[in-house]
Amino acid sequence: MKQFLSRMEWPSFVKALLWGLLVFLQFHQHRGCFHEERIALLELKAFLKSNIIHADVLPSWMDDAKSDCCRWERVTCNSTNSHVINLSLYNLNNEPYYYEYYDYNYNGQDDENRCLLNVSMLVPLKELKSLNLSANSIGGCLPNEGFEKMSSLRNLRILDLGYNYFNNSIPQSLGAVTSLETLILTQNKLQGYFPAQELIALRNLNKLDISRNYYNGFLPLQGFERLALLPKLEILDLGSNSFDWSIIPFVSGLVSLKTLSLVDNSFVWLNTTTGFESLSRLENLETLDLSYNNLNRSIIESLPAIKSLKNLNLEGNDIGGSFPIKGISAFENLEKLDLSGNELNGSLTIQGSKSLSRLENLETLDLSGNHFDKSIIESLSAVKSLKNLNLAWNDIGGSFPAKELSAFENLENLDLTWNNFDGPLTI
Numbered sequence: 109m110k111q112f113l114s115r116m117e118w119p120s121f122v123k124a125l126l127w128g129l130l131v132f133l134q135f136h137q138h139r140g141c142f143h144e145e146r147i148a149l150l151e152l153k154a155f156l157k158s159n160i161i162h163a164d165v166l167p168s169w170m171d172d173a174k175s176d177c178c179r180w181e182r183v184t185c186n187s188t189n190s191h192v193i194n195l196s197l198y199n200l201n202n203e204p205y206y207y208e209y210y211d212y213n214y215n216g217q218d219d220e221n222r223c224l225l226n227v228s229m230l231v232p233l234k235e236l237k238s239l240n241l242s243a244n245s246i247g248g249c250l251p252n253e254g255f256e257k258m259s260s261l262r263n264l265r266i267l268d269l270g271y272n273y274f275n276n277s278i279p280q281s282l283g284a285v286t287s288l289e290t291l292i293l294t295q296n297k298l299q300g301y302f303p304a305q306e307l308i309a310l311r312n313l314n315k316l317d318i319s320r321n322y323y324n325g326f327l328p329l330q331g332f333e334r335l336a337l338l339p340k341l342e343i344l345d346l347g348s349n350s351f352d353w354s355i356i357p358f359v360s361g362l363v364s365l366k367t368l369s370l371v372d373n374s375f376v377w378l379n380t381t382t383g384f385e386s387l388s389r390l391e392n393l394e395t396l397d398l399s400y401n402n403l404n405r406s407i408i409e410s411l412p413a414i415k416s417l418k419n420l421n422l423e424g425n426d427i428g429g430s431f432p433i434k435g436i437s438a439f440e441n442l443e444k445l446d447l448s449g450n451e452l453n454g455s456l457t458i459q460g461s462k463s464l465s466r467l468e469n470l471e472t473l474d475l476s477g478n479h480f481d482k483s484i485i486e487s488l489s490a491v492k493s494l495k496n497l498n499l500a501w502n503d504i505g506g507s508f509p510a511k512e513l514s515a516f517e518n519l520e521n522l523d524l525t526w527n528n529f530d531g532p533l534t535i
């Protein structure tokens with residue numbers, strides 16, 4: 109330091125110090141949000157306000173140079189570089205029941221009056237990672253101002269457009285946002301031609317939710333199998349559409365899948381020659397949801413053994429007869445089985461108990477809403493791993509089954525509500 113000062117005159121040292129301070133201060137000013145991002149958000153607010161929002165929302169988004177947009181509601185910035193990374197613009201009108209009702213507020217007639225998005229307005233937010241626009245009655249995008257404009261947002265990973273009125277014109281423009289990992293399109297107006305060609309451009313896609321739309325199996329399957337070209341696709345939700353059995357062989361080709369939901373489709377037309385066996389190709393599948401599909405026992409018995417499966421949901425189908433179901437013990441890694449709301453009855457045979465006890469990891473079993481009697485309890489005690497057992501809404505009568513219950517070794521939660529017990533309660 110001494111040497112340094114001796115070579116430098118004092119005044120120039122002070123000058124250097126002042127420069128340093130100035131640079132430091134300027135840097136510090138940038139620790140608030142970036143000017144161009146603030147302006148973009150304000151323009152977006154003005155646009156949303158004149159198009160979607162009826163009430164005076166986003167009050168913290170103030171047109172005041174001193175206001176730091178990183179502190180605004182529904183905005184998150186990167187704490188290191190202060191770029192906007194997360195916009196949570198869901199349900200801007202604070203509709204109380206938006207997420208609860210299917211097709212809430214749907215009225216085909218006033219489609220033309222729905223707000224159309226101008227995606228260009230988001231382009232200045234170049235570090236955006238996550239955008240949630242769900243539940244805003246958005247009807248689509250302005251002509252030439254669709255999601256293709258987002259191709260410059262190289263960090264956008266999560267896009268939630270659920271609970272809006274987007275139609276078929278949307279998937280095309282989404283193909284440009286190649287960084288997407290999560291795409292939620294639940295409860296929109298997608299129908300007709302399945303946009304496989306557009307979706308396969310999203311090579312990083314991990315989760316695709318197109319549940320609650322209007323796709324059906326009446327058109328030929330339009331290249332659905334091409335989704336197999338998405339190497340990272342692990343979660344696929346096709347629930348509450350009208351796909352029929354013919355989709356199964358195509359879905360079976362998506363071998364990276366870990367979670368597949370086919371809840372509430374039109375599998376009522378299924379017959380036993382459905383090609384369900386092709387599901388065995390899904391060697392990574394851990395969760396399969398087939399609830400609410402009118403599937404009967406013979407169809408379920410044709411399910412192949414998917415060894416990786418941990419969670420099988422068969423709630424609300426039409427499965428009758430006694431328990432267990434042939435082949436269920438082949439799902440040897442099953443941890444959770446939901447058979448609630450079916451037509452099962454009777455007790456387990458000894459053979460049946462044995463086959464169930466082979467499910468060494470089965471921790472959660474839901475048999476509520478069937479027609480079991482008291483003998484089911486004793487039979488189930490053979491399943492040593494059981495922690496959660498739901499037997500509510502069955503026909504279990506007589507005295508409280510204290511003795512039978514004491515045979516369970518690991519039980520933590522037991523639901524026996526809405527049965528027909530009588531007599532004194534002795535535990």
Ligand SMILES: *[C@@H]1O[C@H](CO)[C@@H](O)[C@H](O)[C@H]1NC(C)=O
Nearest residue numbers: 185186187188189190193237
């Ligand atoms: C914030 O920015 C820094 C530097 O650019 C980056 O390394 C980090 O991953 C970012 N964090 C988030 C949560 O985006």
Ligand SMILES: *[C@@H]1O[C@H](CO)[C@@H](O)[C@H](O)[C@H]1NC(C)=O
Nearest residue numbers: 182184194195196237238266
């Ligand atoms: C975005 O912000 C919302 C609200 O602050 C938060 O709940 C959500 O987890 C954030 N999303 C991401 C991907 O960081």
Ligand SMILES: *[C@@H]1O[C@H](CO)[C@@H](O)[C@H](O)[C@H]1NC(C)=O
Nearest residue numbers: 151226227228229250251253
């Ligand atoms: C959409 O927004 C961009 C950026 O603000 C603007 O330049 C463009 O004119 C807008 N397009 C329409 C059709 O309003």
Ligand SMILES: *[C@@H]1O[C@H](CO)[C@@H](O)[C@H](O)[C@H]1NC(C)=O
Nearest residue numbers: 198240242266267268290292
């Ligand atoms: C978007 O926001 C809604 C409402 O808070 C939430 O339910 C949904 O999970 C969010 N989407 C994502 C992808 O986080």
Ligand SMILES: *[C@@H]1O[C@H](CO)[C@@H](O)[C@H](O)[C@H]1NC(C)=O
Nearest residue numbers: 219220247248249275276277
């Ligand atoms: C989709 O919605 C947009 C905007 O409301 C409309 O202009 C277009 O005609 C619709 N397209 C289809 C195929 O329904």
Ligand SMILES: *[C@@H]1O[C@H](CO)[C@@H](O)[C@H](O)[C@H]1NC(C)=O
Nearest residue numbers: 376377378379380404406407
């Ligand atoms: C199961 O459903 C299929 C198709 O609906 C039908 O063909 C078959 O007879 C049913 N099986 C039983 C055992 O009811």
Ligand SMILES: *[C@@H]1O[C@H](CO)[C@@H](O)[C@H](O)[C@H]1NC(C)=O
Nearest residue numbers: 353354377378379380381382
């Ligand atoms: C099963 O369904 C397919 C397709 O609808 C049909 O072609 C076939 O005849 C049906 N088989 C039986 C045994 O009903």
Ligand SMILES: *[C@@H]1O[C@H](CO)[C@@H](O)[C@H](O)[C@H]1NC(C)=O
Nearest residue numbers: 428429430451452453454479
């Ligand atoms: C169980 O259900 C089957 C088929 O629905 C029926 O045939 C049988 O009688 C029932 N058994 C008992 C014990 O209720």
